Amino acid sequence: MKSDIQKVRNIGISAHIDSGKTTLSERILFYTKRIHAIHDVKGKDGVGATMDSMELEKERGITIASAATFCEWMGHEINIIDTPGHVDFTIEVERSLRVLDGAVLVLCSVGGVQSQSITVDQQMKRYKVPSIAFINKCDRSGADPARVIAQLRAKLGHNAVALQIPIGLEMNFQGVVDLVDMKALYFDGENGEVVRVEEIPAELRDEAAARRTEMVEAASMFSDELMEAALEEREIPREILISALRAGTIRRELTPVLMGSAYKNKAVQPLLDTVCALLPCPSDVENTALDMDNDESPVTLESNPDKPVVALAFKLEDGPYGQLTYIRVYQGSIAKGSTIVNVRTGKKVKVGRVVRMHADQMEDIESVSAGYIGALFGIECASGDTFVSQGVNLTMTSMYVPEPVISLAIVPKDNKAQINMSKALNRFTKEDPTFRCHVDAETNETIIEGMGELHLEVYVERMKREYAAEVTTGNPRVAYRETITQRAEFNYTHRKQTGGSGQYGRVAGWIEPVADEEFVFENKVTGGSIPTQFIAACEKGFRSCLSKGPKLEFPVTGVKIVINDGASHTVDSSDIAFQAAARGAFREGYAKAKPVIHEPVMKVVVETPTEFQGPVIGLLNQRRGMIVGAQDEGPMSVIEAHVPLAEMFGFSTALRSSTQGKAQFTMEFAMYKLVPQSIAEKIAEEVAARKKNAA
Amino acid sequence: MFKKDLILRNPLRSFGRGGEEILAAGCFGAVLAPAGVGKTAFLVQLALNAMLQEKKVLHISLDEPVTKVSLWYAKLFQDLADRANLTRLDGVLEDLLPHRFIMTFKVEGFTVPKLEERLTDLTAQNIFHPEMVLIDGFPFGEADRERLMALKLLAGRLGVHVWFTVHTHRHEKPTAEGMPPALARAGDLFDVILQLDARGADITIQPLRGIASDAVENRLRLDPATMLIRDEG
Numbered sequence: 070m071k072s073d074i075q076k077v078r079n080i081g082i083s084a085h086i087d088s089g090k091t092t093l094s095e096r097i098l099f100y101t102k103r104i105h106a107i108h109d110v111k112g113k114d115g116v117g118a119t120m121d122s123m124e125l126e127k128e129r130g131i132t133i134a135s136a137a138t139f140c141e142w143m144g145h146e147i148n149i150i151d152t153p154g155h156v157d158f159t160i161e162v163e164r165s166l167r168v169l170d171g172a173v174l175v176l177c178s179v180g181g182v183q184s185q186s187i188t189v190d191q192q193m194k195r196y197k198v199p200s201i202a203f204i205n206k207c208d209r210s211g212a213d214p215a216r217v218i219a220q221l222r223a224k225l226g227h228n229a230v231a232l233q234i235p236i237g238l239e240m241n242f243q244g245v246v247d248l249v250d251m252k253a254l255y256f257d258g259e260n261g262e263v264v265r266v267e268e269i270p271a272e273l274r275d276e277a278a279a280r281r282t283e284m285v286e287a288a289s290m291f292s293d294e295l296m297e298a299a300l301e302e303r304e305i306p307r308e309i310l311i312s313a314l315r316a317g318t319i320r321r322e323l324t325p326v327l328m329g330s331a332y333k334n335k336a337v338q339p340l341l342d343t344v345c346a347l348l349p350c351p352s353d354v355e356n357t358a359l360d361m362d363n364d365e366s367p368v369t370l371e372s373n374p375d376k377p378v379v380a381l382a383f384k385l386e387d388g389p390y391g392q393l394t395y396i397r398v399y400q401g402s403i404a405k406g407s408t409i410v411n412v413r414t415g416k417k418v419k420v421g422r423v424v425r426m427h428a429d430q431m432e433d434i435e436s437v438s439a440g441y442i443g444a445l446f447g448i449e450c451a452s453g454d455t456f457v458s459q460g461v462n463l464t465m466t467s468m469y470v471p472e473p474v475i476s477l478a479i480v481p482k483d484n485k486a487q488i489n490m491s492k493a494l495n496r497f498t499k500e501d502p503t504f505r506c507h508v509d510a511e512t513n514e515t516i517i518e519g520m521g522e523l524h525l526e527v528y529v530e531r532m533k534r535e536y537a538a539e540v541t542t543g544n545p546r547v548a549y550r551e552t553i554t555q556r557a558e559f560n561y562t563h564r565k566q567t568g569g570s571g572q573y574g575r576v577a578g579w580i581e582p583v584a585d586e587e588f589v590f591e592n593k594v595t596g597g598s599i600p601t602q603f604i605a606a607c608e609k610g611f612r613s614c615l616s617k618g619p620k621l622e623f624p625v626t627g628v629k630i631v632i633n634d635g636a637s638h639t640v641d642s643s644d645i646a647f648q649a650a651a652r653g654a655f656r657e658g659y660a661k662a663k664p665v666i667h668e669p670v671m672k673v674v675v676e677t678p679t680e681f682q683g684p685v686i687g688l689l690n691q692r693r694g695m696i697v698g699a700q701d702e703g704p705m706s707v708i709e710a711h712v713p714l715a716e717m718f719g720f721s722t723a724l725r726s727s728t729q730g731k732a733q734f735t736m737e738f739a740m741y742k743l744v745p746q747s748i749a750e751k752i753a754e755e756v757a758a759r760k761k762n763a764a
Numbered sequence: 765m766f767k768k769d770l771i772l773r774n775p776l777r778s779f780g781r782g783g784e785e786i787l788a789a790g791c792f793g794a795v796l797a798p799a800g801v802g803k804t805a806f807l808v809q810l811a812l813n814a815m816l817q818e819k820k821v822l823h824i825s826l827d828e829p830v831t832k833v834s835l836w837y838a839k840l841f842q843d844l845a846d847r848a849n850l851t852r853l854d855g856v857l858e859d860l861l862p863h864r865f866i867m868t869f870k871v872e873g874f875t876v877p878k879l880e881e882r883l884t885d886l887t888a889q890n891i892f893h894p895e896m897v898l899i900d901g902f903p904f905g906e907a908d909r910e911r912l913m914a915l916k917l918l919a920g921r922l923g924v925h926v927w928f929t930v931h932t933h934r935h936e937k938p939t940a941e942g943m944p945p946a947l948a949r950a951g952d953l954f955d956v957i958l959q960l961d962a963r964g965a966d967i968t969i970q971p972l973r974g975i976a977s978d979a980v981e982n983r984l985r986l987d988p989a990t991m992l993i994r995d996e997g
Binding site for chain 1: 823829830833834838855864866868869882884886888891892
């Protein structure tokens, strides 16, 4: 493995569905000689493009999981992370954006900047990923790269600068004029593999000169040397121009624009040249980890292979030889046979095989060092885990995992589906810490839990596609909770005399609300009115009431129990008797302590074009949302609100239809909050109906 | 209960006459200070006080994101509660928040027609009807009187009063009337002007206009540690 970090590029190809992202990836792999034949995405020849390895993706022509693929171009090593273009797969997207240093934003020359491109662009902005734009499909009728560049400026606010102009368009699209070298490029051969360099056609010379001047002007903002040369109208050295363009690109203040047609095999090679020339290498990008010993404060990592290891497992895949773990090394290097520590579990792991991936094929290598992406075999871990050298306690992702807020019952169709379903669930819970599952002891149903409606839908769909596990789903249920609002006393006697030895126990004390704790138990019994050996039984009895609250059978939280008196009988008192007494006491006190229902409230952030701000605020307000604020950011606005999760079902559809699909939103759990009286009544009705159905 | 306690303990009451607002509808107030002395903290306390009295407050910030503005409220509310020795406050701030709406704009993107359009979005759908408006970070340096005139008309139409923060500079000489240069051209639009003055370890609140100075002077201070308003009278 080479070790010149300056020549490594970890890039993503991000785009709107159907703008030709996968085709472009495929062509890149062909020109870099990683594959030897070209297939179509929609799989006319039954093979399908190499990057989409999941069935679901092949069928729909979209990309869900991010496979990392390695290739080489002109002495540079390029890792392509295939990023999902769909908003709903956020965890996947966020993980893959995390490991990228730069990206190619693919746009359709006909469709231009569509709503999805806006979404993708927003994500890149959030993660500060420098990008270059590639205007694809210049051979299509209606192609107009100049319009797309104008949209890049107006809709996305990019300082878009063309590095090429097209030679002919639509049916007559022949090649491009390179404005850096002022040459015309044509692509010959069956698959466009031969690049023919010629003089610029006479009719394009004036336009090329004008565009070049524009480009030099834009680039000169990033280089005094270039500015001087341009002002003095001297010959501009290529290196100076490139380094100025690169500086602007890395700072995200300039977006170079290239164009071509991946499907017609035109102008993909110049794109690769530009990726190498302008996108950052791993050491140009600052990466930070969180220090676990220091309250998760950020620490800057050095992309130095001799430092202690810090690496992120960003993707897991089930291969024929076991679990394959994709990692990005940020610091140090992971070699075959070395020992690393999984920060989350604290377990030491020995590295067996280290490989470099090319979609479904792999190549064994000795080690992966800082800045590189590789894959490990046979390592037990979950997606998002951080691996470090022994003695280091850094993590790439926060260890905080939120509690799931929504649940869904799933029932397998048949016995085979049952087996596959458990395989799938096992895998998904490992991949995603916010996805959980358990079996309900009463109904015997399998319950999956997660962070939102879509989150669960995606997993149900993946179960069907990848594991052939057909399941039927129930209605999603919000994780409500019960708690009390005031102090109340209890004094309960449990007495039973039915043949044999009787049961007797009396428990007295009070119940009161407590903040920030689920359950507190305090024993203030004096004088042995409850013998010490039964105190534990009392606590157990109280605890057993928490999982199903007496009010509406939701889990009870924020309760403090204090016992201060009681009575026992020398013969009839037992553990069981005191447990029963405690349960009775809990019910007695709880009813008097004004129990209420709490519901999960989500922090919802909507990013929308400013013209839809009013409708979006209206939409959030209708859903019992409390709008925190609206932030105006030029063409886009960001609206932040707190909305009860129960009201968020179907929100994405409503949002799409009222904003022409141009808005996107993120949602995360914020807090539990008291349910208003009218809603609480409705919930009580639903629970009653559900009970009746179950009975 | 808690709300009542907080209102009673609020030293700002010595501004108002018998619980009335300091400013009438359509009037402008300004809080003047150099950077870092506590203009925003002062405004947020005015807002919290209004929210405790169930008045709707629109907070417009021209340089800070929504999250940061929210943090100001959370922090000052906590300090206020701590000072009043009120525990068990969970939920009180959450109950207050529906009385607040934060809007942020980029300084260069802030225009009166735009603000009016946003406000119409809110009022037409019956989502939020402000009774008090705070504008933090208005660029007085450019001193465009016309924009302020338009804002004043808007405030009159909506029946709200508006508080501004005015960023002054220590090296600037006040005008003949004792106004900072930033307000020189538009000072007459303001009905109440308060100046925060860092003197030694203390920050005093000096009324330059609109409030009898003996009512406040030497009595109200801003605690430099918490930026809370303190009544020493």
